[in-house]
Amino acid sequence: MTAYSEQGEWVDEWVFIVGVEHPGEALLAVAFLVPGLAVLFAIVHPVTYAIALGVLAYVLFNAVRAARLWARARGLGLAVWREKLLCTPGFVEIGLSGRASSLWANFEPLGGPRYEWPETGSYVVVASGQWIYIRAPGCRVEEGPYRGMVVGVIDPERAYTLSARLSVSAPHGDYARAAVRPAGPGLADVAVEAWLVKARAARLELMVETSMGAHRVTLAESRGGTAERRVDFRGFYGRRVVVVAGTSHAWSLDLPAEGVAGLGWGPSYKLRLVLDMPASRDVTVEEEVTPQPPWLDA
Structure with missing residues (x-):
């Protein structure tokens, strides 16, 4: 290796x-x-x-x-x-x-x-x-x-966070909007409001593309009305040291099997607001976003 x-x-x-x-x-x-x-x-x-x-x-x-x-x-x-x-x-x-x-x-x-x-x-x-x-x-x-x-x-x-607003509508009258607001280092308050006619739900997804591949995370989902939650992107509690040395195995960062932490530079990030349609193709809107330190958001 x-x-x-x-x-x-x-x-x-x-x-x-x-x-x-x-x-x-x-x-x-x-x-x-x-x-x-x-x-x-x-x-x-x-x-x-x-x-x-x-x-x-x-x-x-x-x-x-x-x-x-x-x-x-x-x-x-x-x-x-x-x-x-x-x-x-x-x-x-x-x-x-x-x-x-x-x-x-x-x-x-x-x-x-x-x-x-x-x-x-x-x-x-x-x-x-x-x-x-x-x-x-x-x-x-x-x-x-x-x-x-x-x-x-x-x-x-030093974890970054997100700030964005999106909205999406469907021909039958379904409508949803989402807001993401910084709430501290690595923290974001996410709200999804949905007015549903044909759609089963509206969800906000974060898509991350790295040199290893792409990963998608659902930040919040509404099945009607307003769904709010605080998302923690820090991934860790306390600083970690990463040592790159010369042995063939032994590694652990105490991470779950799937997750996104830090939101730092390197990958590309997109937010996608989705209307989940039961009998037809989902209606979506995407927006590329740049993570930022929370203190840069007014």
Whole structure:
């Protein structure tokens, strides 16, 4: 597994690590299981024991390697809050498909190295079924024991929000309108009003298109009258550290199987207001929107 860096460097086996179990634990469990099975089969086939010993040595080697790397990655995650290292600022972009079976990462540098961590800012996390896309401010460490590692910081207090108004009507007299208003970092108040004749419901959807694919989220739905709700786009409670290191697995951001967090730069966003028609094609209106910090909305 290989990932490409915009600087032209090829780095093997990228991963992001945050809040995960020790990556060596599964390997060690297998390592101790293999000799036990070997004893059972050695009586029947002596060659099995030799093969098992080889597998044991291989698994132990990789378990130790993963443990050391995990310790370094965890150390870097802690260092973000307490140390100043020579780092090149930029953005880290990560994609996973098949729930970590296929993974890539890219670092986009912005400016030269300096002794400070990147400022937190716009980020986005999109989880859709079997893939996840992440883009967050970060930096590449240029010195010390963490040299070559990339770290990103996700701060829910910097999550963006939405502001928009849409309306849609159908030939039989169905009509709906929707309003989205910022309510704080990563928060939006959504209202959908519907006057229905033939339609079953009116719903407001957010569509997000990333390099990994598209994802759609229903923000609110009305079956007549007004439906209101507050939508939370933060995705996290408290800052998270994303470490891109050199192991083949172990990742977790405590995200649901599907969701959109942050609304940061990178993907394209559209709001779609839909009249759900039971016996004909749905009537829709779409509007491309640009997420923004809530303090920019008057």
